[in-house]
Amino acid sequence: MTEKIAVLGAGSWGTALANVLTENGHDVRLWSHNPAQVAEINEQHTNTRYLKDAQLNSKLVAFADMATAVSDVDIVLSVVPTKAVREVAAQLAKILVANDQKVIVAHATKGIEQKTYKRVSEMLSEEIPANNTVAIAVLSGPSHAEDVIKHDLTLVTVASTSMPIAERVQKAFSNHNFRVYTNDDVIGTEMGSALKNIIAIGAGALVSLGYGDNAKAALLTRGLAEISRLGLAFGANPLTFIGLSGVGDLIVTGTSKNSRNWRAGYQLGLGKSLAEVEAEMGMVIEGVSTTKAAKELAAQRHVEMPITDAIYQVLYENKDIKTAIKELMQREATSEID
Numbered sequence: 001m002t003e004k005i006a007v008l009g010a011g012s013w014g015t016a017l018a019n020v021l022t023e024n025g026h027d028v029r030l031w032s033h034n035p036a037q038v039a040e041i042n043e044q045h046t047n048t049r050y051l052k053d054a055q056l057n058s059k060l061v062a063f064a065d066m067a068t069a070v071s072d073v074d075i076v077l078s079v080v081p082t083k084a085v086r087e088v089a090a091q092l093a094k095i096l097v098a099n100d101q102k103v104i105v106a107h108a109t110k111g112i113e114q115k116t117y118k119r120v121s122e123m124l125s126e127e128i129p130a131n132n133t134v135a136i137a138v139l140s141g142p143s144h145a146e147d148v149i150k151h152d153l154t155l156v157t158v159a160s161t162s163m164p165i166a167e168r169v170q171k172a173f174s175n176h177n178f179r180v181y182t183n184d185d186v187i188g189t190e191m192g193s194a195l196k197n198i199i200a201i202g203a204g205a206l207v208s209l210g211y212g213d214n215a216k217a218a219l220l221t222r223g224l225a226e227i228s229r230l231g232l233a234f235g236a237n238p239l240t241f242i243g244l245s246g247v248g249d250l251i252v253t254g255t256s257k258n259s260r261n262w263r264a265g266y267q268l269g270l271g272k273s274l275a276e277v278e279a280e281m282g283m284v285i286e287g288v289s290t291t292k293a294a295k296e297l298a299a300q301r302h303v304e305m306p307i308t309d310a311i312y313q314v315l316y317e318n319k320d321i322k323t324a325i326k327e328l329m330q331r332e333a334t335s336e337i338d
């Protein structure tokens, strides 16, 4: 079945996903708020700021006007950074209401909103009226745009409380290189994919500071323990954290030089300031703001997250990273499983 799909956000991930959908034969409209980028995608079939010299499918069409992009679609996939989700969803809601249009609202954003500490699907359901929403779905998993655009093998999961909708989105994305699973645990899928970015920052720092493989494995493993503890406090299915959006995404982000979060941590480990790292990256580093949100959520729910606390102190209180690591190692001895 050919789907009509609008993708909102033409950064690295929105563009890579729109390209997958176009190659799968769907009618795809990629919306960007940047007219120069729209022109480049339509005329050169590239998006060089975000995907270097990758050649996009020539059938992928970009739009600078959101109303035109979504006018007759059945699925809208939002792929903007967390801090832009509410603003973009509010624009979308106005259009859907004016058109009396009902769509599947999917997203592929990995973060938690500042101050409200809401997950992305919660923001979307608050901004887009239920009358205009068939269901909400989230696409997540170990998936760097840099690999997907090269057709490297990638496995992801689509979570929704509506299994028929998860299966429809699964079908739209699936191809021989891009394998999609379904999951009904939206909370666990969103929590795993947001929180792994915190641990990835730490993993990058460990490498530039010269720590060895044991330390890296320990960070990822104990990081997963923290992610799971917080997720469980919000009602996630524990099995989700051993799946693609849990340990899978933690492995790719915590070990890959393609990861913006890992690279940010690596640069911090070299002694750069957070401001310098953010300015040089030019792309979203979701783990920075997610660290703040996770620290607050953990305090509210009385969940212990010592690694997240340590990374918070490094990012926001100028703590020396080696001191933070030393303090983590000198915590009171405890049991592994709680």
Ligand SMILES: NC(=O)c1ccc[n+]([C@@H]2O[C@H](COP(=O)([O-])OP(=O)(O)OC[C@H]3O[C@@H](n4cnc5c(N)ncnc54)[C@H](O)[C@@H]3O)[C@@H](O)[C@H]2O)c1
Residues within 6 Å of the ligand: 009, 010, 011, 012, 013, 014, 032, 033, 034, 050, 079, 080, 081, 082, 084, 087, 088, 108, 109, 110, 111, 143, 144, 145, 146, 282, 283, 284, 286
């Ligand atoms: N890059 C990846 O490989 C990847 C993979 C999986 C998930 N993600 C997630 O996808 C989300 C987007 O990441 P990305 O890597 O594509 O980011 P990016 O920095 O590459 O691009 C972000 C895009 O959003 C646009 N944008 C920013 N603010 C906006 C606003 N207010 N209104 C409209 N557009 C706005 C920017 O112009 C840009 O085109 C993040 O949550 C990220 O964690 C990224």
Ligand SMILES: O=P(O)(O)OC[C@H](O)CO
Residues within 6 Å of the ligand: 110, 141, 142, 143, 144, 197, 200, 249, 252, 253, 258, 259, 260, 261, 262, 284, 285, 286
């Ligand atoms: O490049 P990052 O660190 O934003 O990670 C991107 C994806 O979440 C990896 O699955």
